[in-house]
Amino acid sequence: MIAPIRLLPPSVADAIAAGEVVERPASVVKELCENAIDARARRLEVDVEGAGTVRIRVGDDGAGIPAEQLRLAVARHATSKIASRDDLAAISSLGFRGEALASIAAVAEVQIVSRLHDATGARLRVRAATVLEEGAVAAAPGTTVEVRDLFFNTPARLRFLRSPRAETAALVRAVAELVLTNPATAVTCRVDGRVALRAPGGTRRDALSAVLGGAAAAELIELDGDGEVAVGGAISQPRSHRGTSTGLVLAVNGRRIHHRALIAAVAEAYRGLLPGGRYPYGLVSITIDPAEVDVNVHPSKREVRFRDEGRVFTAVQRACWAALAESRPYAAVIGDPLQQTVTLTTGEPSSLPWLDAVPAGASPGAVIAAPGEGGTSTPVDVPDRAGLETLASLSPLRSLGQVATRWLVAESPRGVVLVDPHAAHEKVLYAELLAAWGRAGVAEGRAAVGGGSQLLLLPALIECDPEQLDRFAAHSDFVACCGFGLEPFGPGLLRCTAVPTAAASGDVAQLVHDLLDTLEAGDRPAFDRQHRVAALVACHGAVRFGDPLAPAEQQRLLDRLVATAGGTTCPHGRPTVLVLDDATLRRAFRRPG
Amino acid sequence: MKCTVSSSALSSSLSLVSRAVSPRSTLPILGNVLVETGDEGLRLTATNLDLTISVAVPAEVASEGRTTIPARLLTEYVGSLLDAPCTLELNPSTQVLRLVCGIHRTNIHGIDAIEFPPLPPRDTGAGIEVDGPALAAAVTQTAMAASGDEARPVLTGVLVQFDADRLTLVATDGHRLAVKTLEVAGGGEDAPTGSIIVPARHLTEVARAITPARPVVRVAVSPSRNQVFFTMPDLEISSRLIEGTYPNYAQVIPGESTTTVTLPTSALLRETRTVSVLAKDAANVVRLRTGDGTLTLLAQTAEVGDDEAPLEASVNGDDLHIAFNARYVLDALAAVDSDQVQLSFNGPLSPGVIRPVGTDDYLCIIMPVRVPM
Ligand SMILES: Nc1ncnc2c1ncn2[C@@H]1O[C@H](COP(=O)(O)OP(=O)(O)O)[C@@H](O)[C@H]1O
Ligand SMILES: [Mg+2]
Numbered sequence: 001m002i003a004p005i006r007l008l009p010p011s012v013a014d015a016i017a018a019g020e021v022v023e024r025p026a027s028v029v030k031e032l033c034e035n036a037i038d039a040r041a042r043r044l045e046v047d048v049e050g051a052g053t054v055r056i057r058v059g060d061d062g063a064g065i066p067a068e069q070l071r072l073a074v075a076r077h078a079t080s081k082i083a084s085r086d087d088l089a090a091i092s093s094l095g096f097r098g099e100a101l102a103s104i105a106a107v108a109e110v111q112i113v114s115r116l117h118d119a120t121g122a123r124l125r126v127r128a129a130t131v132l133e134e135g136a137v138a139a140a141p142g143t144t145v146e147v148r149d150l151f152f153n154t155p156a157r158l159r160f161l162r163s164p165r166a167e168t169a170a171l172v173r174a175v176a177e178l179v180l181t182n183p184a185t186a187v188t189c190r191v192d193g194r195v196a197l198r199a200p201g202g203t204r205r206d207a208l209s210a211v212l213g214g215a216a217a218a219e220l221i222e223l224d225g226d227g228e229v230a231v232g233g234a235i236s237q238p239r240s241h242r243g244t245s246t247g248l249v250l251a252v253n254g255r256r257i258h259h260r261a262l263i264a265a266v267a268e269a270y271r272g273l274l275p276g277g278r279y280p281y282g283l284v285s286i287t288i289d290p291a292e293v294d295v296n297v298h299p300s301k302r303e304v305r306f307r308d309e310g311r312v313f314t315a316v317q318r319a320c321w322a323a324l325a326e327s328r329p330y331a332a333v334i335g336d337p338l339q340q341t342v343t344l345t346t347g348e349p350s351s352l353p354w355l356d357a358v359p360a361g362a363s364p365g366a367v368i369a370a371p372g373e374g375g376t377s378t379p380v381d382v383p384d385r386a387g388l389e390t391l392a393s394l395s396p397l398r399s400l401g402q403v404a405t406r407w408l409v410a411e412s413p414r415g416v417v418l419v420d421p422h423a424a425h426e427k428v429l430y431a432e433l434l435a436a437w438g439r440a441g442v443a444e445g446r447a448a449v450g451g452g453s454q455l456l457l458l459p460a461l462i463e464c465d466p467e468q469l470d471r472f473a474a475h476s477d478f479v480a481c482c483g484f485g486l487e488p489f490g491p492g493l494l495r496c497t498a499v500p501t502a503a504a505s506g507d508v509a510q511l512v513h514d515l516l517d518t519l520e521a522g523d524r525p526a527f528d529r530q531h532r533v534a535a536l537v538a539c540h541g542a543v544r545f546g547d548p549l550a551p552a553e554q555q556r557l558l559d560r561l562v563a564t565a566g567g568t569t570c571p572h573g574r575p576t577v578l579v580l581d582d583a584t585l586r587r588a589f590r591r592p593g
Numbered sequence: 594m595k596c597t598v599s600s601s602a603l604s605s606s607l608s609l610v611s612r613a614v615s616p617r618s619t620l621p622i623l624g625n626v627l628v629e630t631g632d633e634g635l636r637l638t639a640t641n642l643d644l645t646i647s648v649a650v651p652a653e654v655a656s657e658g659r660t661t662i663p664a665r666l667l668t669e670y671v672g673s674l675l676d677a678p679c680t681l682e683l684n685p686s687t688q689v690l691r692l693v694c695g696i697h698r699t700n701i702h703g704i705d706a707i708e709f710p711p712l713p714p715r716d717t718g719a720g721i722e723v724d725g726p727a728l729a730a731a732v733t734q735t736a737m738a739a740s741g742d743e744a745r746p747v748l749t750g751v752l753v754q755f756d757a758d759r760l761t762l763v764a765t766d767g768h769r770l771a772v773k774t775l776e777v778a779g780g781g782e783d784a785p786t787g788s789i790i791v792p793a794r795h796l797t798e799v800a801r802a803i804t805p806a807r808p809v810v811r812v813a814v815s816p817s818r819n820q821v822f823f824t825m826p827d828l829e830i831s832s833r834l835i836e837g838t839y840p841n842y843a844q845v846i847p848g849e850s851t852t853t854v855t856l857p858t859s860a861l862l863r864e865t866r867t868v869s870v871l872a873k874d875a876a877n878v879v880r881l882r883t884g885d886g887t888l889t890l891l892a893q894t895a896e897v898g899d900d901e902a903p904l905e906a907s908v909n910g911d912d913l914h915i916a917f918n919a920r921y922v923l924d925a926l927a928a929v930d931s932d933q934v935q936l937s938f939n940g941p942l943s944p945g946v947i948r949p950v951g952t953d954d955y956l957c958i959i960m961p962v963r964v965p966m
Contacts, residue, residue, distance in 0.1 A: 436876075439895060440965050452876035453963040454918065457944060458767050458840050483963070501876040501918065501962055504768060507744030 019299035025052025031100035036060035051164035059144035067122030183207035225319030233283035238273035247281025269320030399554035415581035423570035425542035452501035453483035468516035535571035594658020629659030720813030732800035739793035740766035750790035795832035850937035856906035869919035925957035
């Protein structure tokens, strides 16, 4: 049964984080949509005119507001969602502050039409907190709130609004986020009469397709972490990435939140999988006991505090790791040969209309134009890559040979696979090092040497500049755990007596110089340093690009790569393999499938 | 030029000299073999400017001449002929070499020998004579320890040290060191002295060329000390030398040891190979643990598996647990030519020494790997 709206006693009201909630049209849309979701709406219609300053109308088919409570709904600190201070400790609704309608009604003209399913409709019209009109009206079950002349009496706020385009984008984005976090509700959002977003109401996948578009949604991997902190949603394949970090949406118990640490948890899982300056997109949706999370931090209700943040961090990271172990390799795309262009794309999906205010950068894929084309190329449309599976599905991957002592060509059940041997070997060594260092507890500073350390018969003397020596002094224990035997040896000199076995065959002096340059002066987290050093050691230990590999070595590298989680990219996020599948080749050769 | 040779002799000589042909040279002439008549018959020479191999093939020479022919093509072609006399005739104006052998009448386009790079001056006679098979074995026993990393060029070579009655070969990649000593007959007054560094890959070619038909090898150093010559009756290999100072290897050879283990070489080699199958990750580590009358080999790869193999051995001294890169151990054991092998150690973080039992002309030192035990 729906609880009645009540005025919160001052003791409860005072406990609620103070501040203005209605900053811009998007916040109005967000608050009204949240109310509809709280009223268990199954359908939601959002209509916006004039970037929200002329009219915002949100209609739902939810539970409705009793006629006699309409005045109370627009009163400050009046809510049906909590009653006592204790309720604040475990909030399971999106709203609880009892302030949104009141705040909106203070700066606009608001009309609420509402009808309970078993009653007749009622209407209330308020302008700048003054009641203009009240009475019975014919209406469909549910509630429609219409906001006109937003900020008419607060010119300062009106002046601070961004361009109508930017405000519209923000407002549609608010609806899009709501669609992602509440996928079961059917949502239609119209801007100046034109449909800007329509979600059918269904599964999370449907919602993701509606918001991101089919191509980008096809590049998502489902998250599936259950337990007391359940992690759902879907995140992008490493081969599919964006130029801004805004494409990743976090939600807790159906509420879109901002949380730096959790974003960092996701980023950490993508470490070594994305090229520099590129970001993942998707939705990470956490379900947790409401008592474990405090949403009463900021009036926007977007900030939350977890009782045990570490646990949530770990759960998110685990779920992302598990999902990313299934990453798909980059696909090679051949354009129409008769058009004389070949485009290799790294799978940039079409832009995400509402999640990205800034348009995505150009595809980082190499574009090769055939001679006579004047170096230009028309990018071809990205074919349906749904058939491309994970790296493990390329197994058995059989080496066919090496082209010009550079690329490996291999055969897999999925088609022809091209491999960059340096990148592939680098990733294999990197993953093995991190696993070995993890087992030895290197990041925790345990004294054990992880992964093995080759002692040198002929120690190398290495000349260092003062900064390098400082950085060495700051991290000497860590460096020792990674397998380096380094010690000061007179002014400006280090003596190297051991190196990690993975990089044992290379040039010791160069390795140590690179190591000292990689160590940072400041105090960054140990795991971060560990990844950087692992990438460095792997880079030094890997076969060099251009080195010939014997057939047996080629095969062994492929076997190890297929067994490496996240093996589709090198530690710097560049692809290790490109798959040319049968469908792509058929299209290119014009051979009917 | 016109001469007649046996196609099989020509074929085996071509495969020998083509080891010096650089497959991807930017100079097309270096992909060719120099074919010329001479006192000994027909002479074939190939060079990549660092390594030059020249071999004489018995031939009936009707008229003198010289040209160069694409090495790969000629080697492949002659190698596929049935064994029969083969007549070579050059048309000097077109540089087309006509081969007549069995049913084949073949013409191959060559490049004028004038374009062939000038060859290093021949060995002038100052040198020492070394037993061929012994030299080949010594090269195999040491060259494997040389480095493949061009960053420290001296380590890609084998140090060859000339003493009055000895020739010492040393190679190290910084992780292991192999030393082999050969007895030589006194070399006379102008015998080479001091030491030189020869690219390990080139020495391996010398070892490969040594056969029972070439029982003695003459080793000489050019007066300017930038070339070494290996001369056999019908064959000459010359190599550029690596410049630089070789590390003082003598100081890393341990004097005493706290643990020694003696056991049959073949058993240790075989079981190490088996155990190393389980040393699959980058470190490729096998561990050795000594106990009462046993040497236990262990290998372990996380999430793959592990293996433990105790071997009967005669063990003296302190108990020890030490780890090595399996490949280094396998290389060293393969180089040991005696039935029994002795391993000696000075604790888990000091070099281990592998040497044959019964002779003291060879040893291989390996630096251990430090691993979480
Ligand atoms: N769309 C709606 N459907 C049903 N009830 C609503 C709706 N919008 C608002 N209400 C009622 O009005 C009250 C006040 O809304 P609001 O000011 O947004 O505060 P809050 O959502 O924090 O409770 C809500 O508690 C709810 O009972
Ligand atoms: Mg509300």
